Amino acid sequence: MSADVVPLRxxxxxxxxDPMLSLTASGMNSVNAVILERMQSKIPLIPALAGHLIxxxxxxxRPMLTIAGAELCGYEGSRHHKLAAAVEFIHxxxxxxxxxxxxxxxxxxxxxxxxxxxxxxxxLVGDFLFSRAFELMVEDGSLKVLKxxxxxxxxxAEGEVxxxxxxxxxxxxxxxxxxxxxAKTAALFAAATRIAAVVAERSEAEERALDExxxxxxxxxxxxxxxxxxxxxxxxxxxxxxxxxxxxxMTLPVILAYARGTPDERKFWEDAIAGFCTEDEDLAxxxxxxxxxxxxxxxxxxARHFAQRAIDAIAGFxxxxxxxxxxxxxxFAVARRY
Amino acid sequence: MSADVVPLRxxxxxxxxDPMLSLTASGMNSVNAVILERMQSKIPLIPALAGHLIxxxxxxxRPMLTIAGAELCGYEGSRHHKLAAAVEFIHxxxxxxxxxxxxxxxxxxxxxxxxxxxxxxxxLVGDFLFSRAFELMVEDGSLKVLKxxxxxxxxxAEGEVxxxxxxxxxxxxxxxxxxxxxAKTAALFAAATRIAAVVAERSEAEERALDExxxxxxxxxxxxxxxxxxxxxxxxxxxxxxxxxxxxxMTLPVILAYARGTPDERKFWEDAIAGFCTEDEDLAxxxxxxxxxxxxxxxxxxARHFAQRAIDAIAGFxxxxxxxxxxxxxxFAVARRY
Numbered sequence: 001m002s003a004d005v006v007p008l009r010x011x012x013x014x015x016x017x018d019p020m021l022s023l024t025a026s027g028m029n030s031v032n033a034v035i036l037e038r039m040q041s042k043i044p045l046i047p048a049l050a051g052h053l054i055x056x057x058x059x060x061x062r063p064m065l066t067i068a069g070a071e072l073c074g075y076e077g078s079r080h081h082k083l084a085a086a087v088e089f090i091h092x093x094x095x096x097x098x099x100x101x102x103x104x105x106x107x108x109x110x111x112x113x114x115x116x117x118x119x120x121x122x123x124l125v126g127d128f129l130f131s132r133a134f135e136l137m138v139e140d141g142s143l144k145v146l147k148x149x150x151x152x153x154x155x156x157a158e159g160e161v162x163x164x165x166x167x168x169x170x171x172x173x174x175x176x177x178x179x180x181x182x183a184k185t186a187a188l189f190a191a192a193t194r195i196a197a198v199v200a201e202r203s204e205a206e207e208r209a210l211d212e213x214x215x216x217x218x219x220x221x222x223x224x225x226x227x228x229x230x231x232x233x234x235x236x237x238x239x240x241x242x243x244x245x246x247x248x249x250m251t252l253p254v255i256l257a258y259a260r261g262t263p264d265e266r267k268f269w270e271d272a273i274a275g276f277c278t279e280d281e282d283l284a285x286x287x288x289x290x291x292x293x294x295x296x297x298x299x300x301x302x303a304r305h306f307a308q309r310a311i312d313a314i315a316g317f318x319x320x321x322x323x324x325x326x327x328x329x330x331x332f333a334v335a336r337r338y
Numbered sequence: 339m340s341a342d343v344v345p346l347r348x349x350x351x352x353x354x355x356d357p358m359l360s361l362t363a364s365g366m367n368s369v370n371a372v373i374l375e376r377m378q379s380k381i382p383l384i385p386a387l388a389g390h391l392i393x394x395x396x397x398x399x400r401p402m403l404t405i406a407g408a409e410l411c412g413y414e415g416s417r418h419h420k421l422a423a424a425v426e427f428i429h430x431x432x433x434x435x436x437x438x439x440x441x442x443x444x445x446x447x448x449x450x451x452x453x454x455x456x457x458x459x460x461x462l463v464g465d466f467l468f469s470r471a472f473e474l475m476v477e478d479g480s481l482k483v484l485k486x487x488x489x490x491x492x493x494x495a496e497g498e499v500x501x502x503x504x505x506x507x508x509x510x511x512x513x514x515x516x517x518x519x520x521a522k523t524a525a526l527f528a529a530a531t532r533i534a535a536v537v538a539e540r541s542e543a544e545e546r547a548l549d550e551x552x553x554x555x556x557x558x559x560x561x562x563x564x565x566x567x568x569x570x571x572x573x574x575x576x577x578x579x580x581x582x583x584x585x586x587x588m589t590l591p592v593i594l595a596y597a598r599g600t601p602d603e604r605k606f607w608e609d610a611i612a613g614f615c616t617e618d619e620d621l622a623x624x625x626x627x628x629x630x631x632x633x634x635x636x637x638x639x640x641a642r643h644f645a646q647r648a649i650d651a652i653a654g655f656x657x658x659x660x661x662x663x664x665x666x667x668x669x670f671a672v673a674r675r676y
Contacts, residue, residue, distance in 0.1 A: 043500045097465060100438075101458035120439035120502055123461055127435060128495035130465070134472055134488035143479055150472035157466035162381045164458055 015331035017059075020068060023325040027067035027081065028060065034085035038132055049117045049125045053092055056108045061221075062192040063088045068329075069196025069210050071322040072314065080199045082136045083145060087192045089133035090149065094156055094188075096126035101164065102247055145195045152191035159183025163249070170258065170273045172250035181222040182215070189218030209313050213326065216310035221333045223303035226251035228337065230290045242283040248273045252302065254286075256295040265289055303334045353669035355397075358406060361663040365405035365419065366398065372423035376470055387455045387463045391430055394446045399559075400530045401426045406667075407534025407548050409660035410652065418537045420474045421483060425530045427471035428487065432494055432526075434464035439502070440585055483533045490529035497521025501587070508596065508611045510588035519560040520553070527556030547651050551664065554648035559671045561641035564589035566675065568628045580621040586611045590640065592624075594633040603627055641672045 039050040063084035070080045095107065100119045104112040114122040130153070137146050163180045166172045193214030197207040229244045230253045244251050250273065258269045271277050272286060290296055307330040317323050377388040401422035408418045436442070437450040438457045444450055452460040468491070475484050501518045504510045531552030535545040567582045568591045582589050588611065596607045609615050610624060628634055645668040655661050 041496055041499075043496050043503065045499055045503055046496065094465075097461050101461055119457075121499060123435050123439055124495055124498045124502065127432075127468070128492060128499065130468065131488055131491035131495055134484070135492055138481060138484045138488050141481055143476060143481070146472070146476045146484065150469055150476050153469035154466060154473055157462055157469055158379055158381050158384065160462045161379075161383055161459060161466065164462065165381065165383055 015328050015335050017329060017332045019321070019325035020064060020329040020332075023071055023321055024064045024067040027070070027084070028064060030078065030081040031060070031063045031067065031084045031088070034081055034136070035088055038085060038089075038136060039129065041128065045117070045121060046125055046128055049096075049113055049121055050092065050129060052113050052116060053095060053107065054088075056110060058108060060088060062091050062188055065189060065192045065214055065217075066196050068322060068326050069193045069214075070200055072210070072317050072326060073197055073200035073202050073206065075196065075200035077199070079140055079142075080196060082140050083195055083199065084192070086133040086136040086149065087188065087195075089129040089136070090153060090156075091188060093126040093130040093133070094160070094184075096122050096129070098160070100126075101160070102243070104243070142198060144198050148191045148195055148198065152187045155183045155187040159185075159187065166250050168248035168273055168275060169250060170270050172255060174252065174255050177250060177252055177255055178219070181219055181226075185222040186215045186218030189221070190215035193217075206317075209316060212313035213310045213330075216306040216313060217330050217333060220303040220306040220310065220330065223252060223299050223306065224334060224336060227253055227296045227299040227303070229253075230287055231296050231337070242286075245272065245283050245286050246278045248275050252299045253290050253295040256298050257286075257290045257293045260293040260295070261289065300334060307331060307334045353666050353673050355667060355670045357659070357663035358402060358667040358670075361409055361659055362402045362405040365408070365422070366402060368416065368419040369398070369401050369405065369422045369426070372419055372474070373426055376423060376427075376474060377467065379466065383455070383459060384463055384466055387434075387451055387459055388430065388467060390451050390454060391433060391445065392426075394448060396446060398426055400429050400526055403527060403530045403552055403555075404534050406660060406664050407531045407552075408538055410548070410655050410664065411535055411538035411540050411544065413534065413538035415537070417478055417480075418534060420478055421533055421537065422530070424471040424474040424478075424487065425526065425533075427467040427474070428491060428494075429526060431464040431468040431471070432498070432522075434460050434467070436498070438464075439498070440581070442581070480536060482536050486529045486533055486536070490525045493521045493525040497523075497525065504588050506586035506611055506613060507588060508608050510593060512590065512593050515588060515590055515593055516557065519557055519564075523560040524553045524556030527559070528553035531555075544655075547654060550651035551648045551668075554644040554651060555668050555671060558641040558644040558648065558668065561590060561637050561644065562671060562674060565591055565634045565637040565641070567591075568625055569634050569675070580624075583610065583621050583624050584616045586613050590637045591628050591633040594636050595624075595628045595631045598631040598633070599627065638672060645669060645672045 035054060039054060040047050066080050066084035066087055096113055098104070099107055099112040099114045100122050103114070105115055106112055113125075117125075133149070134146075137149060159180050159182070163184055166176060166180060190211045191214070194207055194211040197210045226244065229241065229251065245254075254269065254273065258266060261269060268277065268285065268289070272282055277285075310330040311327045314323055314326060373392060377392060378385050404418050404422035404425055433445065434451055437445055437452045438460050441452070442450040443453055451463075455463075471487070472484075475487060497518050497520070501522055504514060504518060528549045529552070532545055532549040535548045564582065567579065567589065583592075592607065592611065596604060599607065606615065606623065606627070610620055615623075648668040649665045652661055652664060
């Protein structure tokens with residue numbers, strides 16, 4: 001257990017990530033050291049490109065979940081540092097490949113790696129980081145952890161392909177959307193949290209509880225990400241406002257606005273998602289329609305449901321700094337505006 | 339040991355891959371069944387894209403090396419079938435990513451996957467196959483095999499990045515070229531052969547011998563591949579004649595022709611590799627200069643050196659069908675014209 005003092009949430013104040021950050025601060029220092037050390041290579045372009053993204057101000061939420069989960073399980077060893085770094089490498093590899101796939105121009109508020117270094121190097125450095133993640137897991141030596149993370153990696157790739165197939169497909173249902181984000185985002189959240197229980201040698205039931213926490217948190221997190229892309233009140237998200245709209249991605253705000261729309265509005269959505277309306281004025285109309293049908297707040301409401309499930313999934317663990325930080329992180333995931 | 343009869347090489351006839359094909363025929367049937375079963379996914383685009391390449395007539399040389407190595411070690415189990423399939427999945431993933439990186443139009447004589455299915459899906463299905471490879475290894479459960487193949491995968495990615503950096507760089511030395519092909523090609527050949535000794539629970543020395551066989555064979559194989567791209571006498575290679583030239587890749591035929599060239603010829607190479615001479619007539623001139631300086635036959639001579647080292651690396655194993663098939667495969671790698 002951490003001896004750190006976890007700041008309490010001021011009564012009635014907005015949920016904050018601070019308790020999570022305090023809880024995991026010392027562990028994340030060790031994780032960051034592993035990340036920096038193991039992204040090195042005798043080919044200088046590799047750390048240059050990887051570092052562009054890795055030092056680019058990401059929240060490192062996934063490795064943080066491994067550290068927090070280990071705290072929750074009362075784990076006192078250090079095996080999870082390497083494994084948390086492996087999780088972040090897998091995540092970084094998928095981001096690099098995503099940016100190539102989407103032709104992204106911005107990532108975390110600065111030029112995406114594919115713009116600075118080109119698609120070829122970005123694809124290959126993603127492959128390197130992915131391989132390095134497996135090397136770290138092999139060094140740890142747990143076949144159970146390897147199984148969890150290799151299977152999550154395959155599911156992530158399936159989710160990404162499925163998202164690609166659903167792109168520009170106006171008839172995408174909420175069900176299918178949930179299946180896509182469950183694969184492309186929540187599978188790694190679930191695996192990151194689950195492996196903490198494996199390292200701490202806790203029961204199968206506790207493993208499953210941490211898996212559920214991570215999975216539901218991941219869904220909530222992605223729902224809010226997708227809401228923010230259309231949220232006129234939200235601060236600029238690092239990923240570039242309206243990206244999903246221009247790429248014709250069927251996210252929940254669009255699915256709901258389309259479902260709730262008039263025939264005229266539906267015609268607009270059909271054209272927009274097909275790629276015929278991608279100007280700024282089209283984005284403005286999209287945001288207006290989404291507001292008219294409360295699709296952003298409905299998406300946040302859906303997120304709240306999954307966040308609550310995440311919180312309840314870990315209710316069986318002893319109360320304490322770890323559990324309350326993880327619960328508040330789930331509330332924060334719903335409330336955040338960036 | 340295989341009970342199959344391995345055809346003898348007719349005295350003085352050209353070396354053939356047939357003994358290798360006979361030796362591994364039954365094992366490769368099992369490997370192919372694993373490949374077909376494990377490239378499936380509930381997302382139909384994944385087997386469609388993977389199958390486009392996998393059913394596209396590749397030689398499946400790498401998994402064949404695992405099967406042949408197991409024969410050489412007298413292994414009688416079936417664990418190596420899954421592992422050989424994992425090796426082929428890693429190879430397929432790198433080919434898919436290579437084709438995106440190079441913007442290839444042809445692969446194995448037909449339209450490359452990136453042309454048929456687009457770059458995004460090709461990148462993501464590569465990721466899927468790579469993850470699936472690790473799932474197969476985890477199912478097998480040998481941490482030693484996982485270590486060998488995860489480390490080979492990282493080395494391959496490093497080699498690919500290094501090749502990208504050396505592209506259009508006329509001052510690339512033979513040493514650096516050998517380091518690149520040692521990483522991007524020979525590392526997987528070495529790993530594929532080495533894991534056969536691991537599965538057969540042979541000594542560290544025998545593991546190393548198989549590693550050396552694979553590594554030297556891989557270098558010979560890539561040298562000849564690179565020679566064929568400029569070989570006016572060779573049959574059309576499936577990869578599209580002159581691709582390396584147009585992409586400004588510094589392969590050994592160019593390195594030698596440049597080193598042996600007159601100042602005028604060097605000027606041509608500098609412009610060509612920089613990307614200023616990529617017409618058919620420029621390729622014709624390149625082939626003519628390479629012939630003038632015997633750079634194709636010198637490249638094949640270099641390949642012969644590595645093939646011989648491969649043959650000598652397994653000299654300590656008992657004589658028999660497996661050893662002679664593997665030796666002849668190395669001779670074949672040098673003599674082949676496609």
